[in-house]
Amino acid sequence: MTASAEVMTANAEVDSATFAQMQRQYEVEQFYYREAALLDAHEYEQWVELFTDDARYFMPIRRTRTRRELHKEFTKPGEMAWFDDSKAVLQGRVAKLASGTSWAEDPPSRTRHIVTNVRITSVEDSEMMVHSAFLLYRTRLKSEEDQWIGSREDTLRRVDGLLMIAGRTIYLEQTLLLSRNLSNFF
Amino acid sequence: MEGSAAVSIDLQDVQGLVSVQTGEINRRIFTDEEIFEREMRQIFGRAWLFLCHESQIPKPGDFFEAPMGRDNVLVVRQKDGTLRALLNTCTHRGNSICRAEEGNARNFMCTYHGWTFDISGDLIGVPGMEKFYNNALDRSKLGLRQVAQLDTYKGFVFATLDGSAPPLHDFLGTAGRLGLNLIAELGDIEIVPGVQKFLIDANWKLTVDNVFDWYHPQITHMSAAAAKMLPEDAYDGLLETAVDGGGAQTPDGGQINFTRGYMEFIDSITVLGEYGHGISGPPTALDNPLLSWRKRPEVAAALGPVGMKVGGHPNIFPTMWITTFGQVSLRVPRTPTSTEVWWFSFVPKEMPPEARAHLIELQNHTFGAAGILEQDDGENWSQSTRQAFGAESSLIPHQLKMNLGRGHIIHEDGIARIESRTSEHGQFWMYLAWAQWMTGSSWDVLRANTIPGELI
Numbered sequence: 001m002t003a004s005a006e007v008m009t010a011n012a013e014v015d016s017a018t019f020a021q022m023q024r025q026y027e028v029e030q031f032y033y034r035e036a037a038l039l040d041a042h043e044y045e046q047w048v049e050l051f052t053d054d055a056r057y058f059m060p061i062r063r064t065r066t067r068r069e070l071h072k073e074f075t076k077p078g079e080m081a082w083f084d085d086s087k088a089v090l091q092g093r094v095a096k097l098a099s100g101t102s103w104a105e106d107p108p109s110r111t112r113h114i115v116t117n118v119r120i121t122s123v124e125d126s127e128m129m130v131h132s133a134f135l136l137y138r139t140r141l142k143s144e145e146d147q148w149i150g151s152r153e154d155t156l157r158r159v160d161g162l163l164m165i166a167g168r169t170i171y172l173e174q175t176l177l178l179s180r181n182l183s184n185f186f
Numbered sequence: 187m188e189g190s191a192a193v194s195i196d197l198q199d200v201q202g203l204v205s206v207q208t209g210e211i212n213r214r215i216f217t218d219e220e221i222f223e224r225e226m227r228q229i230f231g232r233a234w235l236f237l238c239h240e241s242q243i244p245k246p247g248d249f250f251e252a253p254m255g256r257d258n259v260l261v262v263r264q265k266d267g268t269l270r271a272l273l274n275t276c277t278h279r280g281n282s283i284c285r286a287e288e289g290n291a292r293n294f295m296c297t298y299h300g301w302t303f304d305i306s307g308d309l310i311g312v313p314g315m316e317k318f319y320n321n322a323l324d325r326s327k328l329g330l331r332q333v334a335q336l337d338t339y340k341g342f343v344f345a346t347l348d349g350s351a352p353p354l355h356d357f358l359g360t361a362g363r364l365g366l367n368l369i370a371e372l373g374d375i376e377i378v379p380g381v382q383k384f385l386i387d388a389n390w391k392l393t394v395d396n397v398f399d400w401y402h403p404q405i406t407h408m409s410a411a412a413a414k415m416l417p418e419d420a421y422d423g424l425l426e427t428a429v430d431g432g433g434a435q436t437p438d439g440g441q442i443n444f445t446r447g448y449m450e451f452i453d454s455i456t457v458l459g460e461y462g463h464g465i466s467g468p469p470t471a472l473d474n475p476l477l478s479w480r481k482r483p484e485v486a487a488a489l490g491p492v493g494m495k496v497g498g499h500p501n502i503f504p505t506m507w508i509t510t511f512g513q514v515s516l517r518v519p520r521t522p523t524s525t526e527v528w529w530f531s532f533v534p535k536e537m538p539p540e541a542r543a544h545l546i547e548l549q550n551h552t553f554g555a556a557g558i559l560e561q562d563d564g565e566n567w568s569q570s571t572r573q574a575f576g577a578e579s580s581l582i583p584h585q586l587k588m589n590l591g592r593g594h595i596i597h598e599d600g601i602a603r604i605e606s607r608t609s610e611h612g613q614f615w616m617y618l619a620w621a622q623w624m625t626g627s628s629w630d631v632l633r634a635n636t637i638p639g640e641l642i
Binding site (some may be wrong): 018032060061062063065069072075078079080081082083084085089092093095096097099100101102103104119175176177178179180181182183 | 287378381382408432519555556558560564
């Protein structure tokens with residue numbers, strides 16, 4: 001079925017602007033599901049190539065602050081963070097995992113990335129701002145269990161027709177991190 | 187994890203748990219609840235504990251919550267510029283009077299009955315003072331409790347709950363002061379915002395003794411060298427030429443190839459201090475760009491000729507580790523098998539922006555929960571803790587035998603040090619001191635029993 005200017009159904013018509021929105025939403029969600037699948041299959045080399053060369057991967061530290069000082073909850077770029085990585089650093093992490101001697105991931109952990117609540121908040125030329133929520137579930141060894149829930153704010157950029165991640169900020173819902181390490185990617 | 191269910195230890199004989207003759211350590215000390223309770227009282231209830239740095243709380247009303255054993259104190263900047271450390275518990279019915287971990291407060295009001303304390307801890311407001319209390323409450327006696335003693339060393343804030351503890355300067359001694367100088371003398375240092383806090387399922391002592399361990403990097407951190415995630419000059423400082431593999435094999439059965447030069451540290455200077463402070467690591471290589479700060483003349487004066495040679499990691503007993511590039515890692519025991527790790531990062535204010543960004547990049551990537559080194563360390567500590575629980579496994583002592591009995595202690599410039607190949611003297615010293623703390627002896631006896639001798 002081709003996408004015409006107006007799509008008629010039995011009960012509704014979808015205007016072209018909304019249809020374009022839906023197409024973008026579908027594309028971005030599928031992109032995120034494919035990304036999650038790569039991570040859960042430990043295909044880290046392929047995953048890191050989803051990032052543009054100028055991308056920044058940032059997970060600030062979160063502090064318990066009073067309501068009055070909530071604007072100071074998260075650290076900022078240039079301060080301490082859980083992750084504050086250029087693509088080169090991400091590639092270094094991937095190389096570490098591929099070394100065969102990365103003991104924190106041998107035996108490898110089992111992860112399941114669940115991505116949801118995807119909202120495209122702005123579109124400008126080749127870039128989109130996208131908010132999403134995630135649950136990253138991990139088990140390690142016999143019975144260790146970690147769950148991280150949080151949100152991501154991404155800048156996605158269309159490069160040669162394909163979507164890439166030009167920037168990612170990850171906000172965890174934890175202040176004291178309740179896990180022994182962050183040896184996985186969000 | 188389940189608690190240990192075996193026969194209780196005679197706690198009058200804790201010194202038997204660490205054998206000075208054989209270098210063997212009883213695994214019970216990593217799992218036993220009674221021992222943990224005793225640690226809370228005899229170590230964390232008495233020692234000077236690192237709380238925070240002055241630069242974290244510059245303005246009146248600024249506060250930072252810090253742990254002292256199981257107590258929580260709020261370190262608060264006063265109007266007159268001094269500091270107070272106040273126990274975070276209302277003197278009425280015990281509610282915490284501040285639930286944020288840091289910030290700026292105008293006062294501390296308990297959300298239960300409205301008792302209000304000013305930032306100095308004085309009780310300034312009691313609802314119903316006349317109507318309900320008939321003015322018969324002595325507010326002056328009901329201020330927030332303070333720690334017994336509080337003091338600072340070059341901006342680092344310490345406190346103790348023991349009024350009979352010696353002054354901070356004496357508690358630190360030459361070894362502790364040298365250890366702190368190795369970070370304080372980087373320059374006019376200030377905190378980088380963001381204290382990393384994460385929870386590790388390991389006994390605190392295993393995280394601390396690892397600080398002195400320069401035998402493990404070439405194996406534990408093998409993959410970090412492969413990653414090349416750290417800046418180039420950090421690699422120049424870390425990589426050395428390799429020596430023998432000693433028959434070690436990879437999990438697939440192959441001989442481990444050390445010729446790529448992973449983090450092999452041959453020489454070591456180990457400083458031993460009273461009360462269990464220590465410093466251990468390879469001697470400084472002044473051509474390492476990360477150590478160029480040492481060339482300043484005032485640094486030579488502060489460190490002294492012996493201190494100028496000392497590299498590696500200080501630990502201020504019990505749990506304040508100082509790294510070689512401006513970080514403090516404070517380990518906070520919560521249970522025998524659960525420890526929080528708090529990372530404080532510092533940069534000299536006068537550092538130019540590019541150098542500052544470079545240093546923060548190093549600090550963000552090396553240690554911490556996502557750090558390329560600490561991830562793999564956590565495995566060792568966690569598993570060593572777990573494997574100490576088995577009825578049979580708990581009977582196998584740890585072996586700190588490397589160069590045992592060969593550590594000749596040189597006393598020079600008021601500092602006690604051993605110059606040798608990589609050894610386990612630093613770790614062993616810490617456990618020997620631990621045993622002395624656990625006897626609960628007086629401060630004088632504790633000090634006398636933790637003075638470094640001639641040989642270890």
